Amino acid sequence: MDELRHVHSVLLANGYPESFITCHSKEKPHLEKTASVPKKAIFINLPFKGDQIMQLTTQRLRSAIKRTFYAASLFLTCRTFSIPVPTIKGRNSVDSTSNCIYKFTCSCGDTYIGRTNRMFQCRRKEHIPKWLVNHIENPNAINLNRNPASSIAKHLLMSGHKININDCFTIISHNSNSRLLKVMEALWINHIQPKLCVQKSIDFNLRLPWTA
Known part of the structure; x- marks a missing residue:
């Protein structure tokens, strides 16, 4: 209470009217928050071009959507090419x-x-x-x-x-x-020179174009 009186006297000394001080000194009623509609999720899939470029692109897109479509929430996903992983060949791959x-x-x-x-x-x-x-x-x-x-x-x-x-x-x-x-x-x-590779031999007589 002493602090309120001190503030009241200081405001009067500075030329504020009594009605203005009394109006703004009253306790304001507590306003209940009204239920709001959840924001709509927007997903954008872009090819990955580096961390810095993707961060800058995300900021600009979110800023543009916030101005034009405030009820939307942007989620940006990056598309990258799969990295080829060498497979270890086992018995199944040999078969x-x-x-x-x-x-x-x-x-x-x-x-x-x-x-x-x-x-x-x-x-x-x-x-x-x-x-x-x-x-x-x-x-x-x-x-x-x-x-x-x-x-x-x-x-x-x-x-x-x-x-x-x-x-x-x-x-x-x-x-x-x-x-x-x-x-x-x-x-x-x-x-x-494998020993088990037994090659078949075929013997035949030559058919010469001339006769003996």
Whole structure:
């Protein structure tokens, strides 16, 4: 109360009228806040051009929207290109590889070079079918009178060597061009000289344009 009286006397001394001081000294009633409508969210997607540029763009857009559309709230999202992440190739990716040249290595050291345009998993099953897998694990489980077409299967069946099916095959090259893949296979065979690559020899008589 003493402070109010002091303020009242100071205002009178400074020439303020009594009615003005009394009017503004009254306690004002508490006004309840009226419920307002929530602002509408506006989303804008822009390509990312750097932190500084995006910050400046956001400020300018928000300022423009605030002047023209006050009931809106701006949310700016940045669009960026995905970063290519190298995948670690595992056994599943090797099985799904196609148009490739592969190498088989037996536990005895003998090798085989081959190629396939299909998924490698299909070619591997042709070289080492299920019955051969069972025979490797248990030689007494099957009939040994089978005559496989694959030189790998013949070698394993005749020698009885033990192998790890998941580690005996490796992909050494691949190319989508089938012609080039054949040339690459021949170069690999000539370079490694695999013992299990038994090439078929074809003998025929030359048909010369002249007679003896």
